[in-house]
Amino acid sequence: MQVQSRLPNVGTTIFTTMSALAQQHGAVNLGQGFPDFGCDPALIAAVDAAMRAGHNQYPPMTGVPALREAVAAKIATLYGHRYDAASEITITAGATQAIFTALLAIVHPGDEVIVLEPCYDSYAPNIELAGGQVVRVPLTPGTFRPDFSAIAAALSPRTRAIIVNTPHNPSATVWTEAEMGRLAELLAGTGVLVVSDEVYEHMVFDGVAHQSVARYPGLAKRSFIVSSFGKTYHVTGWKVGYVAAPAALTAEFRKVHQFNVFTVNTPMQQGLAAYLAEPAPYLQLPAFYQAKRDLFRTGLAGTRLKLLPSEGSYFQCVDYGAVSDLDDAAFCAWLTAEIGVAAIPVSAFYAGGSPQRIIRFCFAKQDETLQRALALLQKL
Numbered sequence: 001m002q003v004q005s006r007l008p009n010v011g012t013t014i015f016t017t018m019s020a021l022a023q024q025h026g027a028v029n030l031g032q033g034f035p036d037f038g039c040d041p042a043l044i045a046a047v048d049a050a051m052r053a054g055h056n057q058y059p060p061m062t063g064v065p066a067l068r069e070a071v072a073a074k075i076a077t078l079y080g081h082r083y084d085a086a087s088e089i090t091i092t093a094g095a096t097q098a099i100f101t102a103l104l105a106i107v108h109p110g111d112e113v114i115v116l117e118p119c120y121d122s123y124a125p126n127i128e129l130a131g132g133q134v135v136r137v138p139l140t141p142g143t144f145r146p147d148f149s150a151i152a153a154a155l156s157p158r159t160r161a162i163i164v165n166t167p168h169n170p171s172a173t174v175w176t177e178a179e180m181g182r183l184a185e186l187l188a189g190t191g192v193l194v195v196s197d198e199v200y201e202h203m204v205f206d207g208v209a210h211q212s213v214a215r216y217p218g219l220a221k222r223s224f225i226v227s228s229f230g231k232t233y234h235v236t237g238w239k240v241g242y243v244a245a246p247a248a249l250t251a252e253f254r255k256v257h258q259f260n261v262f263t264v265n266t267p268m269q270q271g272l273a274a275y276l277a278e279p280a281p282y283l284q285l286p287a288f289y290q291a292k293r294d295l296f297r298t299g300l301a302g303t304r305l306k307l308l309p310s311e312g313s314y315f316q317c318v319d320y321g322a323v324s325d326l327d328d329a330a331f332c333a334w335l336t337a338e339i340g341v342a343a344i345p346v347s348a349f350y351a352g353g354s355p356q357r358i359i360r361f362c363f364a365k366q367d368e369t370l371q372r373a374l375a376l377l378q379k380l
Contacts, residue, residue, distance in 0.1 A: 007125050014121075014348035018332060022342035028373040030361040031332075031342040033169070033315070034236040037366050040281060043233055047271030059266045061258050063091025063242070067273035071242050074276065075225075079214040087247040090254060091269055093261045094239035095199045095228040100126045101260060102195050102224040102243065103161070105252040107132040111160035116146060118170055118349030120197065123163050132160065136351055144171035148182050155186070161193040166211065167200040167312025170349050170360040174204055174311040180211045184218040193249070194223040199231045199241070200313040202285040205293060208311065214244065221246055224253065229272055232282050234364075240268055289314050289363075292370065296363040299374030314364035317346065321357040323380055328359055335359075340376045 015031065022029040062068065068085040076082045083089055092098040099122060107113060109131035115123045117138050124134045137154045140147050151162070164183070166175040187194070196213040204210045213219040225244040230236040243253060275281070293310050300307055306319040324331050328345035336342045343361050347354040363370060 006129060010125055014329075014344060018336065018342050018344055021333060021336045025337050025340065027336045027340045027342045028369060028376065029342045030363070030365065030373055031344045033362050033364070035234045035364040036369055037234065039234040040275075043235070043271060043275045046274045047267050050267040050270035050274075053270075055267050055270045057266065059263055059269055061263050062086075062254060063089070063264065064266070064269040064273055067091055067269045067276070068242075070273050070276035071244065074279070074282075075212075075214055075244055077279075078210075079212045081214040081217075081220050083214075083244045084247065088244060088250050090243045090245075090250060090257060091264050092226075092241045092243055092257070093264050094230060095197065095226050095241040096122050097239075097261055098224075098226045098241050098243045099123070099163075099195060099197060100129075101256045102226070102245075102253055103127055103130045103132070104260070105256045106193055106249075107160055110158065112156060112158045113160055114151065114154050114162040116151075116162075116164070117351065118144075118346055118354070119163070120165065120169055121349065124351065133158075134351075135159070138350075139168075139171070139173075141356060144168065144173045146175065146179055146183070148179075148186060151183075152186055155190070155192065159190075159192050161195055162187075163195045163197065164213070165197040167203060169200070169313055170315055170344065170346055171308070171317055172310040172313045172315045174208060175211050177211055180213070180216055180219065184216050187222065188218055192222065194219055196223050196225050198225055199228040201227055202232050202282045203289045203314055204286055204312040205290040205310070210312070222249075224249060232285065233272075233275070238265070238268055240264055240272065292363045292365070292367070295367060296361070296370050296374070299370070300377065303377055303380040305377070305380060308358070314362060316361045316363055317358050318361070319356075319358050320380075324357075328354070328357055331357070332359055339379055341373045 018031040068089040071089050072083045072085040103126045107130035111132045112135045113127045113132050114135045117136050127134050137150045201210045213223045228241040304322040308317040310316045328347050332345045343359040346358040
């Protein structure tokens with residue numbers, strides 16, 4: 001039976017490939033973008049209590065009311081914008097589903113959506129499945145800062161949306177207040193919508209504040225904000241996230257959400273709602289991950305790898321140009337097989353590859369795991 005593929009250019013992801021290679025060679029896997037440590041036992045206890053209390057049937061399509069209220073309160077406290085929990089907050093089956101649903105809700109065949117490369121690998125397939133055309137605008141090579149001249153040149157009457165990601169995967173850069181202001185100016189007077197991927201919102205370092213689009217009225221009115229409980233609370237396998245958007249955008253989002261997911265795991269929603277009552281876990285997250293970042297960067301300083309800034313997220317990119325002339329995919333394969341540490345080539349986040357000799361490590365690992373990796377990387 002022959003099937004014409006909707007995604008003919010999509011194959012095995014680099015993450016699957018590198019994880020398999022790491023397992024084959026018994027390497028320390030710093031390619032995986034998720035923790036190798038557990039979550040707070042109090043969060044598991046909250047979910048267990050919800051199950052035992054009988055919260056095991058379908059919740060409302062839009063999400064458990066208590067959780068939506070808690071999300072709205074958190075956003076208002078942190079970013080100064082009050083979303084209505086009933087009409088502007090939706091609980092999703094993770095951030096990837098949230099992004100896909102937002103794009104399905106707003107993109108029509110022939111619409112253009114701007115993505116800033118390098119970018120998370122789901123963006124382009126999501127746009128294509130919605131019938132849209134991907135318009136790729138590179139972030140500034142070397143610094144990965146937004147190039148607003150290039151973004152302005154990419155805007156057209158067919159532009160339906162732009163996807164923004166800060167803190168950024170894979171580069172670990174964080175947009176500044178000035179850059180957010182520039183985006184707001186650029187989109188003012190247009191009908192262009194924003195899908196703001198903010199899953200690493202609580203991982204911003206060195207005392208810098210996360211610049212959510214919620215802080216900017218001109219952006220908030222046109223944006224879907226996407227975040228992830230999985231990233232924030234070290235439970236990526238739970239696949240629970242949320243979207244905050246103005247009521248008119250949320251109404252369209254929910255039309256799709258009710259048919260591609262309908263609703264999300266009830267006891268986990270109830271447990272998260274109870275756990276969110278205490279803000280300390282997410283308020284302490286920057287310091288928690290900054291300590292891991294600093295440990296990792298200090299260890300790498302003794303190698304020939306050139307450290308790029310890590311302003312947010314739980315990633316560290318390095319330039320390996322002083323070590324090898326191999327392209328980044330070949331270097332990652334060599335690093336895994338010969339040195340015993342797996343990383344991800346940054347070219348995998350570009351549609352056409354990249355000549356930059358840059359790879360990405362994930363430091364969301366136990367300190368023992370990082371120390372083991374650093375001992376091996378000292379060979380460089």
